[in-house]
Amino acid sequence: MSFEFILFIFFSLIAAVSAVIMITRPNPVMSAIFLIINFFSIAGLYLILHAQFISIVQIIVYAGAIMVLFLFVLMLLNAKSEKDILSGKNKIKIFAVVIAGLVFAQIAYLIFFSSPGKALSPDVAASIKAGTVEQIGKELYTNYLLPFEAAGFLLLASTIGALVLAKKHFD
Amino acid sequence: MNIIPIEYYLVLSAFMFAVGITGVLIRKNAIVVFMCIELMLNSANLALVTFSSYLGNAAGQVFVFFVMTVAAAESAVGLAIIIAIFRNKLTVNIDEINIFKW
Amino acid sequence: MIDYIYLTVLLPLIGFLINGIFGHKIKNEKIIGIIGSSTVGVSFLVALASFFQMLSLPVDQRKHVVELFSWLSAGGLNIKFAYLVDQLSIVMALIVTGVGFLIHVYSIGYMHADKSFWRFFAYLNLFIFAMMNLILGDNFVVLFLGWEGVGLCSYLLIGFWYDRKFEKGTTSQAAKKAFVVNRIGDFGFLLGMFLIYLTFDSLNFQEVFSKAELFPISGTVYGFIALFLFIGATGKSAQIPLFVWLPDAMAGPTPVSALIHAATMVTAGVYMVARCSIIFASAPAIMTVIAIVGLLTAFFAATVGLVQNDIKKVLAYSTVSQLGYMFLAMGVGAFSAGIFHVMTHAFFKALLFLGAGSIIHAMHDQQDIQHYGGLKKYMPKTYITFVIAALAISGFPGLSGFFSKDEILWNAYAHGSVLLWAVGILTALMTAFYMFRLLFLTFFGKERFSHDLHPHESPAVMTVPLIILAVLSVVGGYIGLPAVFSGENGNLFESWLSPIFSSAERRLEVYGSHGHFEEILLMMISVAAALGSIYLAYYIYTKKPEIASKTSRKFSKLYRLLLNKYYVDEVYEATIVQPLQKGSEKILWKIADNKIIDGTVNGAASLIDKTAALIRRFQTGFTQFYAFIMMVGIAIALFWIILSF
Numbered sequence: 016m017s018f019e020f021i022l023f024i025f026f027s028l029i030a031a032v033s034a035v036i037m038i039t040r041p042n043p044v045m046s047a048i049f050l051i052i053n054f055f056s057i058a059g060l061y062l063i064l065h066a067q068f069i070s071i072v073q074i075i076v077y078a079g080a081i082m083v084l085f086l087f088v089l090m091l092l093n094a095k096s097e098k099d100i101l102s103g104k105n106k107i108k109i110f111a112v113v114i115a116g117l118v119f120a121q122i123a124y125l126i127f128f129s130s131p132g133k134a135l136s137p138d139v140a141a142s143i144k145a146g147t148v149e150q151i152g153k154e155l156y157t158n159y160l161l162p163f164e165a166a167g168f169l170l171l172a173s174t175i176g177a178l179v180l181a182k183k184h185f186d
Numbered sequence: 187m188n189i190i191p192i193e194y195y196l197v198l199s200a201f202m203f204a205v206g207i208t209g210v211l212i213r214k215n216a217i218v219v220f221m222c223i224e225l226m227l228n229s230a231n232l233a234l235v236t237f238s239s240y241l242g243n244a245a246g247q248v249f250v251f252f253v254m255t256v257a258a259a260e261s262a263v264g265l266a267i268i269i270a271i272f273r274n275k276l277t278v279n280i281d282e283i284n285i286f287k288w
Numbered sequence: 289m290i291d292y293i294y295l296t297v298l299l300p301l302i303g304f305l306i307n308g309i310f311g312h313k314i315k316n317e318k319i320i321g322i323i324g325s326s327t328v329g330v331s332f333l334v335a336l337a338s339f340f341q342m343l344s345l346p347v348d349q350r351k352h353v354v355e356l357f358s359w360l361s362a363g364g365l366n367i368k369f370a371y372l373v374d375q376l377s378i379v380m381a382l383i384v385t386g387v388g389f390l391i392h393v394y395s396i397g398y399m400h401a402d403k404s405f406w407r408f409f410a411y412l413n414l415f416i417f418a419m420m421n422l423i424l425g426d427n428f429v430v431l432f433l434g435w436e437g438v439g440l441c442s443y444l445l446i447g448f449w450y451d452r453k454f455e456k457g458t459t460s461q462a463a464k465k466a467f468v469v470n471r472i473g474d475f476g477f478l479l480g481m482f483l484i485y486l487t488f489d490s491l492n493f494q495e496v497f498s499k500a501e502l503f504p505i506s507g508t509v510y511g512f513i514a515l516f517l518f519i520g521a522t523g524k525s526a527q528i529p530l531f532v533w534l535p536d537a538m539a540g541p542t543p544v545s546a547l548i549h550a551a552t553m554v555t556a557g558v559y560m561v562a563r564c565s566i567i568f569a570s571a572p573a574i575m576t577v578i579a580i581v582g583l584l585t586a587f588f589a590a591t592v593g594l595v596q597n598d599i600k601k602v603l604a605y606s607t608v609s610q611l612g613y614m615f616l617a618m619g620v621g622a623f624s625a626g627i628f629h630v631m632t633h634a635f636f637k638a639l640l641f642l643g644a645g646s647i648i649h650a651m652h653d654q655q656d657i658q659h660y661g662g663l664k665k666y667m668p669k670t671y672i673t674f675v676i677a678a679l680a681i682s683g684f685p686g687l688s689g690f691f692s693k694d695e696i697l698w699n700a701y702a703h704g705s706v707l708l709w710a711v712g713i714l715t716a717l718m719t720a721f722y723m724f725r726l727l728f729l730t731f732f733g734k735e736r737f738s739h740d741l742h743p744h745e746s747p748a749v750m751t752v753p754l755i756i757l758a759v760l761s762v763v764g765g766y767i768g769l770p771a772v773f774s775g776e777n778g779n780l781f782e783s784w785l786s787p788i789f790s791s792a793e794r795r796l797e798v799y800g801s802h803g804h805f806e807e808i809l810l811m812m813i814s815v816a817a818a819l820g821s822i823y824l825a826y827y828i829y830t831k832k833p834e835i836a837s838k839t840s841r842k843f844s845k846l847y848r849l850l851l852n853k854y855y856v857d858e859v860y861e862a863t864i865v866q867p868l869q870k871g872s873e874k875i876l877w878k879i880a881d882n883k884i885i886d887g888t889v890n891g892a893a894s895l896i897d898k899t900a901a902l903i904r905r906f907q908t909g910f911t912q913f914y915a916f917i918m919m920v921g922i923a924i925a926l927f928w929i930i931l932s933f
Contacts, residue, residue: 023190027198034202034225038209043218050221053202057228060195064239069231069247076254081224081261088265089217092272107912111211114919119204121926126196128933135192141242150244151251159248166255173259180266183273210915219911284909 029056041096066146202229289337296331303327303413311406321396324409332385370426390753397750415441454539462539469533473523480516514571525557542645551634565792579619586612590718622699632688636680639757666743673758682720688765724825
């Protein structure tokens with residue numbers, strides 16, 4: 016058991032458990048907090064995978080910016096807790112769990128049946144190099160320049176759109 | 187050498203995806219449903235980063251970067267819509283927001 | 289100048305566009321009239337110049353094809369928009385533009401103060417445009433364009449006074465009748481065209497006729513082509529059985545009757561038969577049919593003309609009768625004689641109609657000759673020109689009608705039979721009688737109109753065209769002087785046209801062997817008949833008017849039959865129109881349209897409506913339901929991937 020593996024077990028357990036807790040909390044604020052925990056653990060997994068840049072962005076953008084936005088909205092709307100979240104009276108809840116389990120089983124079956132690990136011979140040096148800010152920056156400004164610019168435009172558009180939608184009325 | 191098999195990551199990703207599905211289907215609070223969608227997006231991101239790392243190719247991580255951008259834009263607009271709906275109907279319970287029907 | 293022949297077509301079109309688009313803004317009658325007339329006048333000058341140029345060329349170089357553009361091109365079919373200028377079309381072009389110009393000028397006076405003055409001139413110009421296309425077209429399609437175009441203009445002009453009453457109905461009904469009856473003929477013409485394309489693989493005149501010349505005579509195909517074309521001609525040229533529209537066409541203004549329903553459009557059928565002479569010559573049976581139909585039309589129309597009281601009705605039946613003569617000429621293979629009669633008839637019949645228009649104008653729209661009388665002293669110019677025209681149509685020696693009509697009768701005798709000639713003479717006799725009955729009742733005798741009417745001579749703009757036409761009616765015959773009189777030069781008109789008809793005449797072998805003595809004898813007989821009936825008319829209608837009423841009372845049944853035009857309209861109404869109308873209403877409308885077509889359409893709509901009502905239940909509006917369905921879809925897709933692994 017290498018240190019790496021122990022870290023993987025640690026983070027993946029946190030990720031899985033926090034995800035389950037997140038969907039079962041009646042209070043939306045608690046859900047949000049557990050989702051943040053989940054994001055942090057995934058950031059840790061990214062680090063194990065040598066994806067330094069993505070890991071940091073995950074914390075800054077997702078855990079930091081997006082989730083704070085969610086919490087702000089929750090605060091503004093003062094949403095109530097869902098009382099009957101686990102009572103299971105509703106038939107659709109059973110169906111939901113069944114269909115989600117089915118999809119999970121199918122994907123897991125595909126993963127183990129195709130066993131991509133055999134075909135891949137991991138190259139640690141290459142993967143360390145791929146995850147650096149330098150490498151991703153190069154990619155973004157050369158091969159993916161146009162999508163990058165488009166993404167910037169998309170963010171601008173969504174900023175304006177959010178403003179227009181959230182504003183009460185226009186004068 | 188990585189000694190963690192790639193399958194472990196992928197199964198974790200699949201599990202998180204399935205949890206996200208369950209959340210989307212059972213929760214009534216529109217904001218929580220939104221969070222569950224973020225969870226599903228993250229599970230997909232994890233799979234992408236895993237493959238990127240195992241292949242030593244930065245393309246997957248660039249893609250994750252774009253997914254994050256879109257997620258940010260989407261949550262901004264989505265939350266604005268939820269606020270707009272709340273202002274009209276005084277609720278964020280998606281069972282009560284069923285005006286998109288015949 | 290021949291290369292600019294398209295100007296004769298283009299100028300009236302320009303006149304139509306100017307008057308049609310800006311006419312209601314111009315308002316000034318003089319400007320509108322000058323635009324309308326001058327375009328046609330210049331067209332006439334162009335045609336005249338082309339004619340003189342043609343005259344200066346040797347005979348074998350007189351045919352010109354002026355190609356304008358490629359019109360239709362689909363597969364093997366290639367229709368060029370081209371004009372054919374040859375001896376036949378130039379003669380027709382001169383008649384149409386020349387007489388047309390005079391009538392345009394006349395109309396300036398006649399239509400004075402009409403509220404739609406500009407519309408009238410626009411339609412007239414459009415008519416000249418269409419008629420010139422008909423005449424000059426180098427293929428059947430351009431001819432058909434003109435053929436339909438003149439039909440349209442005829443419809444528009446008959447119904448020109450659409451708010452006026454006409455006989456039992458309205459002018460629009462008369463216009464509709466003309467249009468529908470013409471459509472029947474047009475359908476025959478169209479079938480003929482299809483058959484020509486099928487047989488000769490072309491619609492170009494030159495190609496079709498040269499092929500027809502080479503092809504061995506195989507009766508049935510030519511027979512059917514000729515028959516269908518002739519059906520087209522009966523529609524346009526008012527022959528039995530499709531003549532019923534022409535008397536009703538008198539609902540239009542009188543210049544229209546003169547231009548369209550006497551001088552030009554109704555002769556289109558004659559022109560078409562002459563143009564396709566080789567095809568008709570190849571179908572001798574149909575030639576006989578044409579001769580008989582023409583003669584019967586001439587005879588029956590003349591008998592009806594004897595008793596009509598409406599001045600324009602008399603002239604209308606006279607036109608039908610004269611058209612019958614032309615078809616008689618066609619039927620016996622005397623094509624150039626027929627065209628000659630087209631020309632002289634255009635002169636004197638246009639003159640008669642314009643004179644009638646002048647009288648109607650003076651009598652404030654009174655058209656019944658019973659209420660005329662003694663007009664001689666009020667309108668001397670009209671009177672003199674009218675007398676000349678009546679003498680011409682009656683075949684008075686030395687006037688144009690005499691030469692053309694006698695040529696036809698002579699040909700009917702020489703190439704047909706004595707019977708044809710005899711009926712022809714009888715018709716000529718009746719023609720002279722009813723024309724002079726009209727003349728004497730109008731200009732002589734007691735004044736039978738109320739005295740608050742003050743008849744007056746028409747203005748110069750109307751009388752000058754009358755005088756010009758009168759001159760033409762007198763001298764027009766001398767270009768077609770029979771060989772008997774002109775000696776070694778022969779018949780000028782005939783030799784001018786002979787290149788057009790030579791192949792047809794060769795096929796018919798019509799070079800007769802009758803002597804000059806016979807010709808002169810026959811001429812004497814017809815002159816005697818004409819003079820005799822003129823005297824008879826003079827005697828009855830000026831000396832002893834009571835004879836007329838006595839005779840009509842004695843033969844009251846016959847009189848009623850003639851007065852009611854053999855009840856042809858009523859018979860058509862009962863046998864064709866009514867069953868069609870009833871059938872359309874009961875079967876086509878009530879069942880086929882309402883039940884089958886509407887039922888199908890409504891059924892399709894309600895099927896979609898009901899299916900949609902069923903399907904829309906899936907649209908619950910619950911977001912999570914949609915998400916659930918989506919997940920089920922993902923699961924199914926994954927199953928498919930697993931199975932195809």
